[in-house]
Amino acid sequence: MNPSPNDYEAGQRNGSGSLRDMRDEDLIVLVQRGQRRAFDEVVARYKGRLYSFVLRMVKDPSLAEELTQETLIRVYLHADKYREIARFSTWVFTIATNLVRNRMRQQSRMPRLLVLNPAPEDDEIPLDPPDLQADPSRDLEGEELGRLINEATAKIPERYRVPFLLREVDQLSYEEIQQVTGLKLGTVRSRINRARTRFRQNIKPLLRNETLLAELERIEARAQAEED
Amino acid sequence: MKCNKVQGWISLEMDDRLAPQHVPLLQQHLAECAACRMYSEELRIGQRMLHATEPKLSANFDWKLQLRLNHVMREAARDASYPWQRSAFGWRRWLARAGVSATVGLTAMLAFALLTPYRLTPGPDSGFQVAAGEQSLRLPMQTTSPPPLYDTSRRPLNAALELARQPAGLGLQRRVSGTSGFGTAYWSGANERDLLRIRQLEQDVEALRRRLAVRERQVRQLEAKLDSLTAPVVDRTQAE
Numbered sequence: 001m002n003p004s005p006n007d008y009e010a011g012q013r014n015g016s017g018s019l020r021d022m023r024d025e026d027l028i029v030l031v032q033r034g035q036r037r038a039f040d041e042v043v044a045r046y047k048g049r050l051y052s053f054v055l056r057m058v059k060d061p062s063l064a065e066e067l068t069q070e071t072l073i074r075v076y077l078h079a080d081k082y083r084e085i086a087r088f089s090t091w092v093f094t095i096a097t098n099l100v101r102n103r104m105r106q107q108s109r110m111p112r113l114l115v116l117n118p119a120p121e122d123d124e125i126p127l128d129p130p131d132l133q134a135d136p137s138r139d140l141e142g143e144e145l146g147r148l149i150n151e152a153t154a155k156i157p158e159r160y161r162v163p164f165l166l167r168e169v170d171q172l173s174y175e176e177i178q179q180v181t182g183l184k185l186g187t188v189r190s191r192i193n194r195a196r197t198r199f200r201q202n203i204k205p206l207l208r209n210e211t212l213l214a215e216l217e218r219i220e221a222r223a224q225a226e227e228d
Numbered sequence: 229m230k231c232n233k234v235q236g237w238i239s240l241e242m243d244d245r246l247a248p249q250h251v252p253l254l255q256q257h258l259a260e261c262a263a264c265r266m267y268s269e270e271l272r273i274g275q276r277m278l279h280a281t282e283p284k285l286s287a288n289f290d291w292k293l294q295l296r297l298n299h300v301m302r303e304a305a306r307d308a309s310y311p312w313q314r315s316a317f318g319w320r321r322w323l324a325r326a327g328v329s330a331t332v333g334l335t336a337m338l339a340f341a342l343l344t345p346y347r348l349t350p351g352p353d354s355g356f357q358v359a360a361g362e363q364s365l366r367l368p369m370q371t372t373s374p375p376p377l378y379d380t381s382r383r384p385l386n387a388a389l390e391l392a393r394q395p396a397g398l399g400l401q402r403r404v405s406g407t408s409g410f411g412t413a414y415w416s417g418a419n420e421r422d423l424l425r426i427r428q429l430e431q432d433v434e435a436l437r438r439r440l441a442v443r444e445r446q447v448r449q450l451e452a453k454l455d456s457l458t459a460p461v462v463d464r465t466q467a468e
Contacts, residue, residue, distance in 0.1 A: 043293065047285060055283045065286065069293045073300055146281035153278075167243065168278050174245065193239040200270045203277065207270060216273075219280040 024088035031079040039076050046089075047072065050096050052169045056153045057100045057161065067103060071096040090176045093166060097180055104158070145206075145215050152202035156195050163188050164195030229257050231264050238268045242275070 019027065019041045030038035050071055055064035074095050082091055156164060163181060166172045172180065177188050206212050237254045240246040246254065258265050 043290065047289060047293075048282070051285050051289075052282050061283070064283075065289060065292075068285075069289075069296055072293060073297055076297060077300065077304070145277065146283065149277050149281045168275060169282070174243070189240065189245070190236075192243075193236050196239050196242075196271055196274070197235070199274050200267070203274050204270070206277070207273060213273075216277055216280055220276065223280070 025084050028075075028079055028082050028088055031076065032082070039079075042075065043072055046075075046092055049170045050092070053093070053165050054096060054100055056150060056165050056169065057158075058103065059150065059154055063103070067096070067099050070099055074099075086179055087176060089170075089172065090179045093170060093172065093176075094180045097162060097166075145212055145219070148206055148212070149203070152199060152206070155202050156198045160191045160195035160198065163191045164199070167192050229253065231257075231261060231267075234258075234261070234264050235267055238264070238271060242271065 019030075019038060022030075022038075022041075024042070024045065027038045027042055031042065047068060051064055051068045054067045054071075055061060058064050058067065071092065075092055082088065153161065153165070163177050163183070166177045166180060167174075174185060174188050174192075177183075177192075178185050181188065183191070234254060234257045237246055237250055241251070241254060258268060
């Protein structure tokens with residue numbers, strides 16, 4: 001169902017309720033017409049998934065955030081190039097995957113430099129405001145487990161890690177992963193299987209750690225309570 | 229059934245991609261094989277761990293995205309307002325970079341040419357000749373300070389320019405005299421023999437310098453001895 005030209009106005013009147021009910025593919029049509037609020041809804045839907053994928057690829061939180069922003073900006077700037085021959089999520093993750101791969105390639109070529117006094121790229125952008133909603137105690141709780149899982153993920157070779165994360169973290173189907181990566185369906189299947197086996201080998205020591213397993217239970221229980 | 233095959237099926241089953249006819253076979257194998265049961269259990273715990281530790285974005289992510297987006301849109305609007313700037317930007321930047329690169333390269337070459345000490349080689353007008361392949365020498369007999377053996381007044385740059393002006397295929401002697409601080413890199417000789425010959429000549433020149441210094445010292449000693457003699461010198465030829 002394509003959105004009518006007045007969907008945006010209707011969304012504004014109804015507190016953007018109608019935007020939330022729309023499919024991604026319909027939202028991007030509104031973005032193509034210049035509806036900024038529709039883009040905000042796209043950001044709300046994809047920022048977490050994108051960040052989760054990118055962070056587990058590049059391992060650096062600030063770089064992951066930058067690449068997530070870059071992906072979303074490209075989605076906005078090149079929205080008119082999207083055609084509904086593939087799902088919108090496939091298109092978004094293709095952009096993100098290409099950005100991540102380019103950055104990783106650049107980093108592998110560049111010598112490691114120590115920047116003592118980095119100059120701001122754009123002096124119009126002020127410093128980050130303090131994150132008032134952050135709860136340090138909550139971060140600490142899953143921090144150790146998160147760090148160990150990130151390390152275990154990082155040890156998976158990149159060619160297996162991309163389809164693995166697209167499947168496990170972003171819940172893309174095999175066909176969507178095939179479109180994002182350009183691999184054959186059989187290759188996608190085997191790479192996901194290999195990545196799972198590697199990941200299992202990497203987390204094997206964690207599986208014997210009762211404290212970490214108890215922490216996993218706690219995190220899941222809290223997430224369930226929040227959903228309820 | 230082999231466990232390797234079953235482990236592939238476990239992965240497919242986790243994604244609901246296992247063919248329906250394989251599902252009972254898998255369940256039967258899992259009921260019998262403890263290793264595959266553990267494998268399946270560990271994969272599922274790994275999946276739970278991945279989902280439980282999903283990283284959280286900072287709360288100001290939207291704010292930062294908004295700023296970046298505004299910045300990008302402002303730039304895009306400027307480009308749309310002044311399209312000639314955008315179109316000129318690419319080649320102007322390229323031209324500027326090419327100019328800077330060329331200037332730096334030329335400066336480095338000039339500095340190298342001016343600062344590198346002139347490699348001293350005999351010239352055709354340096355007061356003596358070294359015949360190729362001959363050991364015999366004809367040196368000027370002077371008791372005062374000898375004429376400069378090497379032309380130190382010529383700078384490498386001049387020599388290089390002179391060399392560049394010469395038509396190709398000149399004789400070896402001329403080329404030797406034109407060798408400058410640019411070293412062998414500037415040498416346009418057609419083959420390696422010329423270079424080897426030049427090195428040989430340079431060694432010859434060095435040997436000649438040493439021999440000349442010895443002779444000059446001997447001459448000075450003889451002159452000093454002559455001056456110290458009190459007795460008149462008898463000209464034997466006239467006496468005879």
